[in-house]
């Protein structure tokens with residue numbers, strides 16, 4: 213007898229259980245997941261996208277999906293596949309991103325993530341396996357469990373009075389503007405599988421062509437948890453689930469000549485420029501030199517103006533056409549607790565606003581110096597206030613420059629102790645650590661005091677005194 217050839221979209225051998233049994237998956241006999249994996253694998257090969265596909269599997273029976281799908285794989289936290297998919301799709305624009313999720317994962321813990329990604333029209337293909345139950349954890353009630361259906365957490369059947377009604381995800385998403393394609397299919401028998409194959413292929417095609425968000429709900433049997441044979445589970449899908457969840461296409465805009473993003477008036481961050489930079493003379497807007505990505509960490513106590521310092525840097529760079537991010541973090545106290553902010557300046561889109569290894573660390577107190585100095589990047593610069601007594605050595609990295617700078621002393625000399633942050637701004641500007649012209653930084657410094665005009669002159673004095681200090685010390 214001829215053996216049936218496995219699609220090349222799945223690995224030839226499944227190594228989850230070592231080398232003894234490499235032909236079977238961990239799925240139970242009659243489970244719909246295996247069928248859907250095969251359909252996705254076939255579609256990837258037919259569309260020639262296998263090398264660019266990333267399969268995101270969250271928690272649920274698909275948790276071992278990476279043993280089977282022969283493409284890029286990421287395993288993520290429960291319900292978070294659309295969020296991770298958003299990040300991948302936005303940063304790696306040539307990738308085909310699959311968010312593969314069960315009904316517990318997608319419609320319960322991950323529903324908001326699903327809904328928001330659909331509403332934003334992210335360029336991801338979502339495959340939603342609706343087996344009306346939490347499969348992996350032993351058959352608890354899911355949002356999609358039918359009225360009267362017995363599960364381990366609804367032993368007398370789902371009662372809508374206490375457990376609400378089955379959630380129709382396709383219909384909910386169909387209220388949104390952004391999705392391109394929404395269809396509900398089933399893998400309960402062979403004629404249905406043919407239609408499911410078509411839908412899966414279409415969703416991936418939309419992805420490949422970057423036309424936007426597609427969502428395919430797949431009614432799938434779970435014989436183990438519906439407590440019967442494979443045939444019983446198929447019948448349950450066809451006779452009961454389809455009554456509640458009718459099959460069919462709810463929306464298909466894939467033939468329109470759209471390309472992601474599908475919205476006619478996508479707002480460019482720089483369109484906000486006039487808002488960000490009111491009071492800044494147009495003459496200051498220039499095309500600065502290209503610069504590699506710069507990651508800053510500003511740190512100190514709350515009340516020292518750490519967050520405003522980072523904001524001025526970010527706004528000044530943004531005004532010059534750079535991509536920027538500004539991410540504050542502070543303790544629960546308004547003043548006196550730890551405060552820090554991360555700023556990134558880049559010529560390209562910024563994937564994540566987190567700064568774990570700063571190129572430039574500006575620190576105004578001992579605790580934050582101790583906390584962040586060890587994380588400085590190679591060839592990075594640490595500027596710390598001179599009153600910080602202990603300079604710790606960072607032996608394992610090369611090219612680190614440490615500058616003790618008298619920010620507080622300068623601010624005190626100008627009778628404005630709260631302006632040590634301005635002194636630091638003057639220093640990092642003079643050191644050319646911010647890739648914009650000095651005049652632009654000064655303009656944003658002035659702007660930051662637009663509601664406290666009497667402080668402008670004093671802060672300008674301190675800014676210039678700091679610049680002078682840097683020059684005098686030949687830094």
Ligand SMILES: Cc1ncc(C[n+]2csc(CCOP(=O)(O)OP(=O)(O)O)c2C)c(N)n1
Pocket residue numbers: 271272273274290313314315316317318341343345346347348349354
């Ligand atoms: C944060 C968190 N909450 C709960 C769980 C337990 N848990 C694991 S899988 C799962 C439900 C999976 O059901 P579903 O998404 O429907 O997928 P299926 O297993 O049916 O394919 C739950 C609740 C977990 N792992 N993590």
